[in-house]
Amino acid sequence: MIENKHIIELNHVSKIFDDDTIAVNDFNLYVRKGEFVTFLGPSGCGKSTTLRMIAGFDFPTKGEILLNGKDISSMPPNKRPINMVFQRYALFPHLDVFENVAFGLRLKKIPIQKMDKNGQPILKINNKKVSDIKDDIKSTKKNRHLTEEEKLEKLASLNKLLEAAKTTPEPTYDYRKLTPKEISTRVSRGLKIVDLDSLEDRDVTTLSGGQQQRVAIARAIVNEPEILLLDEPLGALDLKMRKDMQIELKEMHEKLGITFIYVTHDQEEALTMSDTIVVMKDGVIQQIGTPKSIYDEPKNAFVADFIGESNIYNATMIGKMCVRFLDHNFSCLDDFPINEKVDVVVRPEDVIFVKDPSKGMIKGTIITKIFKGVNYQYTVMVGKNELLVKDTHDFPINEEIGIDIEKDSIQIMKKDFTTNIYTDAWIDKNNAVQIDDNPFVCDIAQILPGSKLEDGNLISKDGKHRYNFNDADVVAEIALDKIDIVDDLSSSECQAIGEIVDSVYKGDHYQYIIRTENDEDFVCITPYNYNLNDKVGVHVKPEDIKLRLKKEISEYEI
Numbered sequence: 001m002i003e004n005k006h007i008i009e010l011n012h013v014s015k016i017f018d019d020d021t022i023a024v025n026d027f028n029l030y031v032r033k034g035e036f037v038t039f040l041g042p043s044g045c046g047k048s049t050t051l052r053m054i055a056g057f058d059f060p061t062k063g064e065i066l067l068n069g070k071d072i073s074s075m076p077p078n079k080r081p082i083n084m085v086f087q088r089y090a091l092f093p094h095l096d097v098f099e100n101v102a103f104g105l106r107l108k109k110i111p112i113q114k115m116d117k118n119g120q121p122i123l124k125i126n127n128k129k130v131s132d133i134k135d136d137i138k139s140t141k142k143n144r145h146l147t148e149e150e151k152l153e154k155l156a157s158l159n160k161l162l163e164a165a166k167t168t169p170e171p172t173y174d175y176r177k178l179t180p181k182e183i184s185t186r187v188s189r190g191l192k193i194v195d196l197d198s199l200e201d202r203d204v205t206t207l208s209g210g211q212q213q214r215v216a217i218a219r220a221i222v223n224e225p226e227i228l229l230l231d232e233p234l235g236a237l238d239l240k241m242r243k244d245m246q247i248e249l250k251e252m253h254e255k256l257g258i259t260f261i262y263v264t265h266d267q268e269e270a271l272t273m274s275d276t277i278v279v280m281k282d283g284v285i286q287q288i289g290t291p292k293s294i295y296d297e298p299k300n301a302f303v304a305d306f307i308g309e310s311n312i313y314n315a316t317m318i319g320k321m322c323v324r325f326l327d328h329n330f331s332c333l334d335d336f337p338i339n340e341k342v343d344v345v346v347r348p349e350d351v352i353f354v355k356d357p358s359k360g361m362i363k364g365t366i367i368t369k370i371f372k373g374v375n376y377q378y379t380v381m382v383g384k385n386e387l388l389v390k391d392t393h394d395f396p397i398n399e400e401i402g403i404d405i406e407k408d409s410i411q412i413m414k415k416d417f418t419t420n421i422y423t424d425a426w427i428d429k430n431n432a433v434q435i436d437d438n439p440f441v442c443d444i445a446q447i448l449p450g451s452k453l454e455d456g457n458l459i460s461k462d463g464k465h466r467y468n469f470n471d472a473d474v475v476a477e478i479a480l481d482k483i484d485i486v487d488d489l490s491s492s493e494c495q496a497i498g499e500i501v502d503s504v505y506k507g508d509h510y511q512y513i514i515r516t517e518n519d520e521d522f523v524c525i526t527p528y529n530y531n532l533n534d535k536v537g538v539h540v541k542p543e544d545i546k547l548r549l550k551k552e553i554s555e556y557e558i
Ligand SMILES: Nc1ncnc2c1ncn2[C@@H]1O[C@H](COP(=O)(O)OP(=O)(O)O)[C@@H](O)[C@H]1O
Pocket: 017, 018, 019, 021, 022, 023, 041, 042, 043, 044, 045, 046, 047, 048, 049, 050
C-alpha cells in the first residue's frame, strides 16, 4: 500500500450553523505530515470553525475529513490523535506548573491490546463502531443541508462502512492509567520542550503571560498528539512577548517534528512561522501557498491587501505586456488581453526613488515620512494617487522626486468582480465611511458584534470599552447587487457620481463599471440598460457596506 503522506485532508467541507450562517464554504485542503500550516484571515472568516471540525468539537454539514486517509467523521475528539491550544488557556490556579501539565495525563487511559494464552491478538466485532456508524446514518438521513443526491452518496458509503464493521473482527483493548513514573517522565519532557523545566514547582499564578501560554502548550504536547492545533495562541500576549513566542513555537515545531495547524489574523505572524498559509475570507479559501508565493504573487486584491502593505491600483492593459496606472504606461511581465481592466499590486519596498525628478518614469511629491528603524516609510502623492514607499535612504519631504517601478515589481491580477473592495476607505467624524472622498452612511456597530453607538462612540456589549473611529482606515466592501444606480444627479440619494466606462451583458442583467472623476470604480449589476459614457449617481444602503478595520480595534479605544 502506498503510504498516505497527507496526515489531514479536508474534502469539500462546509459548515452551516442552525441560524443559516455559512461559516465555512467548500473548504479543500491537504496537510502533509510535519508541516506548519497557518489559517490566516480577518475575524469571523471561519478559521476557528475549521479547526474545531478537525479537532472534532464541531461536525461538518457537508464534506469529509480524513486522518491518514481514513474518514474520522464519527470519531469523538478524545479518540483523535489531535490536541488543541486555545487563546484563553484555562490553567488551574491552585495547581503548580507540574500538576497543571500532568492533570490530563492522570485522567488519561491508554489502550493495551488484549492477547490470548498463546500470545495471539484477540479479535472481536467492534460493537461501539457499529453503533457509531448507525448514529451517523440516522443523522445523515435527517440532515436538511444535504441535497437528495449528496444524501444518497453519503448513505451508500456509510452502509459500506457498516457492513465492514459488522463482519470484520478487530483487535480488542484493555485500558489502563499511566503510572506515576510514566506521567513524571512525560511531564518533564514536555516542560523541557517549552523551556520551563526549571519552573515545575512554581505556582502558575506567579508566571508571566508568555510562561502561562507555554504551560498550556506543554499540557497539549504531553499527550503526544500527531497534530497540534493552535487557535490564536499568542493573541493575549503583548507585542514583545508575542515576537519571542513566535520564534519559540517555530523551534518547538522543529523539535517535536509533528504537524502544526495554526490560526491567526496577524499576517506577519503567518509569514514568519508557516510552511504553508491558507488565506481565508467569508468561509472561502482565497489562496494556498508558501509565505513567499502569497506575498509575491497574491491571487486577488483581498490577499494582496491582507498580506502586508501594498499599493493596489485599478489598471488597464494597453498593449502586449504593457499596463497603465498612475497615468503612465509601465512594462510588465504578465500577459493579459489588451483593454482588460486589472488590479495592479506594487509592494512599497519595490518602488525606486530617483533623485532627479526628470529622470524617473513618473514624478511624485513626498508628503509624509516615518522612520521605522530599518527603513523610512514614505507617502508620495502621484497626481491624485497615494503611493506607499519603503526605502533605507533619507529623502526630503515636500519635494518632487522621480520614481521608477521595474517590470518584475508589478504584479497583475485578474479583477475580482464578485464584490467591490475599497482598500483605502476611512471613517469620518460623522461615522460615515469615505469612499473616494464621498461620505457613505454605514453601520459602524458591525465592527464589534453586540456594540452600539452612543454620542458618536462605539460602546462594547458589556459596556466596558469605548471606541472612537474618527479617521480610522478601513476596508469597505459592497456587493455588486447592492449598488443602486441613481438617474437624477441632483437627488439627495446620489452619494457619488461617475461615468459608465464598461458594460457587459450577462444573459439577464448588465454589469456596469461606474468610474468617478478620481478613477474609483463602482461595479454594479442591474436589469436596466444604460449607455457607455452615461453620467449616473450611486447609492448604497448603510447595511450593505461591510467594514473591516485595517488596524487592531484596541488602537481606537478611548
Ligand atoms: N456556534 C455558532 N453558531 C452560529 N454561528 C457561528 C457559531 N460559531 C461561529 N459562528 C459564525 O461563523 C463565522 C465564522 O466564525 P469563526 O470560525 O469563529 O471565525 P474566526 O475564527 O475566523 O474568527 C462567524 O460569522 C461566526 O459568527
